[in-house]
Amino acid sequence: MRVLIRCRPGGVVRIGVADKSPDLPQVGNPGCDAAGGRGLMLVDALSLRWGYDRHRWGKVVWAELRAPSES
Structure with missing residues (x-):
């Protein structure tokens, strides 16, 4: 795993995490006790x-x- 941090125009910072897994990210819907x-x-x-x-x-x-x- 590798973490990447980049400054972009307009005061935006992009943080990325690289890994070798082919599995794509999905927003979960965990239960309250998960x-x-x-x-x-x-x-x-x-x-x-x-x-x-x-x-x-x-x-x-x-x-x-x-x-x-x-400021």
């Missing part, structure tokens, strides 16, 4: 947008966040 399955729900709620890029070796799942402006 121990997991909320990761992408949080990413979806907190990010401007998120997605994934497929590669022949696996994928990169990424999310874009607005960086706080300096």
Whole structure:
């Protein structure tokens, strides 16, 4: 697994996680007592947008966040 961080125009930061798995990300719908399955729900709620890029070796799942402006 590899973590990638990139500054993009307009004060946006893209954070990506690369792995070798061919399985694509899916937003879960866990029950109240579930121990997991909320990761992408949080990413979806907190990010401007998120997605994934497929590669022949696996994928990169990424999310874009607005960086706080300096005052």
